[in-house]
Amino acid sequence: MIPAAFEYYRPTNMDDVIAILTEQGDDARVMAGGHSLIPMMKLRMADVPHLIDLQGIGGLQDITINGQSVTLGAMVTQHELINHAGLADVAPILQETGLQIADPQVRYMGTVGGNVANGDPGNDMPGLMQCLDAQINLVGPNGKRSVSARDYYEAAYMTAREDDEVLVSVSFVAPKGGYAYEKQKRKIGDYATAAAAVTITKDAGSVASASIAMTNLSDVPVWSEGACDALVGTRCEVDPLKSAVEAMLGDIDPTEDNRGPVAFKRHVAGVILKRAITRAWDRA
Structure with a gap:
């Protein structure tokens, strides 16, 4: 249960993240909460020579509610989803879903971005985001773009995100009824x-x-x-x-x-x- 040797990066801005991804290509991966990637690295099922930790990037932990419009930063944890009073008011389905993800220990570190980004068929957030008709917001060397959650997933662990792009947030209109x-x-x-x-x-x-x-x-x-x-x-x-x-x-x-x-x-x-x-x- 020991991963292969890798270089660890903890940049403080998204430009540096994109630069590392562009320079290292397929050898680089970004990490949000790490609950999927780190076990795969330990089991040698994933070889990641260059690991980029997103925890130092400001703004990715933000929860923004503007009327009925909701944006969740990629580094927002499931624990934060569950305990955010504003979200409980406008989109209580997030709290209901979050409480059913894994266990409290995982939810303290597991993130929205990590759950949504990598296309794991078993994750809870991708189906929820499709239900909410959410937009997946990406940043890469060519700038920003958004992809509908209903179009984002192509196959198991294959998504519309390019290798040099980073999922920075998801956004949706709060559901009614x-x-x-x-x-x-x-x-x-x-x-x-x-x-x-x-x-x-x-x-x-x-x-x-x-x-x-x-x-x-x-x-x-x-x-x-x-x-x-x-x-x-x-x-x-x-x-x-x-x-x-x-x-x-x-x-x-x-x-x-x-x-x-x-x-x-x-x-x-x-x-x-x-x-x-x-x-x-x-x-x-």
Whole structure:
């Protein structure tokens, strides 16, 4: 459990980060909380000759709420998400999700940027960001750009971020109406067998809009337009709920692993999604 030798950098501004990435190319990686990267380095599953720690960069720890617009710096921790009073008021689904990530020890160091950036299929934040229709904000040698969370994930551990770009923040419009984040896992601290993020708005007693995403059921998080459409205009009765689940099950592609066979995962996905939709509807 000892990593290969590497050079450690702790720059104090983003220009220096970009310069190191540009100079070192594929040999350089940035580190936010380090909960994914460091264990892989210790197991020699990741060879990182040049490691860039982002903890010295000012501004990446900021949480900005401007009306209904929310921006989370890449270095904001899950602990900070859970305990930030302003976020609890405008986007309580963040707190609900954060409380289900790993355990308190991990949440003190685990960051939004680290959870979102690297495309780990099991992470919780990517599916949530798709549900919220968030923008992933990147900085590289060619300047700034934003990518929709629904377009950011291309395959397991493959994203739209270029090797010389750094994820600096995520931003979204605070969701209205009801919300829920439901997760089934084998034990505390484990990745989800299945997890669902749902937001629902209501008008005249019916669903006016819905956003539904699930985690760890494909090699990318899955936002299902079909599942959303199945609920709009309904009162979330048995048949629309069944249709939403069927639509999502048609979009996911789970694989067998130590969390169970495919049939079991699909069953759990349906149960978790029903719970999440029902709770979001009740809160709307």
